[in-house]
Every structure is written in C-alpha cells, then in structure tokens.
Amino acid sequence: MASAEENEIIKTLCQHQYGFLISKIMFSACELGVFDLLLESKELLSSAVIAERLGTSHPEMQRLLEACVGLKLLRMERKDNEGLFGNTDLASLCLAKSSPRTQYYFMKFLSDIVYPTSQYLTDAVREGKRQIQSAHATAANDLFGAVYSTEERLQRFSIAMGDAWCLYGQELLSAFDLSCFQVVCDVGGGNGTLAKEYISLYPKATVTIFDLPKVVEGAKKQSVASEECQISFQGGDFFKDPVPEADLYILARTLHDWDDDTCEQLLTKIYKACKPGGGVLVLETVINEDRTGPLVGQIRSIIVMLLTEGKERTESEFNALFNAAGFKEIQSKKGNNYGAILGRK
C-alpha cells in the first residue's frame, strides 16, 4: 500500500499531468458561452437545454459541464435523476462576457495565442528564442507580430490585457498614496482600463494613454476609455517619440516585454521627461528574491519567454533598473497577483 507521502506525490503528479486540460476545459466552456447562458438564465438548466440553446452536441456538452463541476466553475443539483447546472460565484464574477470582473477576453488570448504557442516551449528552451512567429509583423520592433497582424486581433489583445485591471487595478493603485500626482501618463497603456481605475480612485487626475498609433486607434473605438473625459490618448512609439508631460508615469506590464538594456533605455527616457518630485510607477509580476515563487509569476515568466524577449523580475532587479535610470526613494508593495514599485526623481 502506498504511504501518505507517496499518495501526495501521486496526487501532485496527476494534477500536473492534466493541468493543460484544466485550462482548456475552462477556455472551451467560455468560448461556447456556457457561463453567459447560465448568468442570463435565472434558473438552473439541464445539460440537454444548455446543449440545445448553445447549438452543441448533447452528450459531449454534458461531459464538459460535469468537468466544470469538478473544477468548481459550475455547480450541479440533481432533480428527477437529472443534473441541473448553474454558475459558481467564480464563474458569475469572472467567466461570462458580461461578468462584473470578466476575464473572458484574457481567457480568449490565453486560448488563441498562448495555448498553441506553448506547444513550442521545449523548442524555446532548447533554442533560447521566442516562439511566436512574426511573419505578419508590420514593424521590426513589433514583438507581438501574430497578435498585431490585424486591427481586430490587436484590439482583442488590448481588451484581453485590460481584463486584469478589473481584478487587481484598485489594489495596486492604492498601494501608495498617489493623490499628489494629478497629471498621469500610462506608457503602453493599451485600451485604458487601468486609466479608468486610476480616475475612479483619484477623481481629480487626468490620464494620457501613450501607446502605438494602431493600438490608440482601436482603443478610441472602445467605450472603456472614451466615455471618460479625463482620459485621452496619444499615439506614438515610446522608443522614438517624446513621451507626454506628466507628474507620474505608469508602466504596467510593459517592462516584462523587454530585456534589461531596453528597459533601462525606456526608464532613462522617462526619468529625463519627469519633473523633479515626479515619479514612475511600475506594475508587474514580482518574482521572489530566492526565485522559488510565486508559481503564477513563474508561469507568466514562461509566457513572456514564449512571446517576447522580456522576463518577469525580482524586486532587486527592478531596483537595479530604477537606480540605473536615476530614480530614487524606491518603494515596493506586493499585491495578490502583481506588485507595485514607485520611484521618484
């Protein structure tokens, strides 16, 4: 008979072996609209009704729904020997398109881009280079070639990235008192979801989102930011063009796309643009100093390895970049999922 330790080992092994399918089950249920249907429905639904309304095969839908129950994405009650399904709190909060803190579009990005690219993780490690193909890239420095190949894909990427800030934005933006910064520039700010969170915490502030012209064009069409008059957009290349004047520059999940030299170049440029007393706020995954975790950070480090030439960093690695650019009084706070690092000129 296996010992308790062996049983633990086997349990962990089993979880890891099937881990890739856990994500895929969640992605498929999202894509098929299971969580949307159940969010809209005021009652629990049978697998036959769900299959019929979503236009899928019934026995296969039933198995997918049961797997979602196992993953605690759905709950099931039995009535007259039939399973009736409803969303769990997790699904209602995050997995339907209309969920208050939807992660639907980020799931779509993981499913459409990261999942197929992860097929080449072994090659990425063997060859030491990113695996996303840039055949459709329109600019030499366009790292997300396949993502940015069409306007629709680019817009989807921006929306996908924005999803995270509905969950973590408020926590990170309130890690420090930023009320002294009234004029803010979100460098590489995508579709402006983080800017919106900033304004809701600091209502007197204005935020300019500085991003590639193609991204800005798409973002302006989305309601997320355009409805906020305190949010404006400026298209440009943060390596080539001057960055807008601001008291505070935000760099959220932008440094992780680049190697150390390029990050130093960008931070130095921001330092030069910064007024005395101004600051830079970096929001990124922070890896533990001993590099043993957190697991979510180690996984994101794999994602950026597959897609970009960047990496996730430790607090001391961020400090070194800030110091090299000239920033002082560096403070860091770790949140639930990301960290915030503030530096001053």
Ligand SMILES: C[S@@+](CC[C@H](N)C(=O)[O-])C[C@H]1O[C@@H](n2cnc3c(N)ncnc32)[C@H](O)[C@@H]1O
């Ligand atoms: C990983 S995304 C992060 C987006 C956003 N800050 C967030 O956290 O959701 C990196 C952003 O940097 C922008 N970016 C990349 N290269 C750029 C450049 N050379 N000039 C301006 N923006 C750039 C991308 O378009 C993208 O919106």
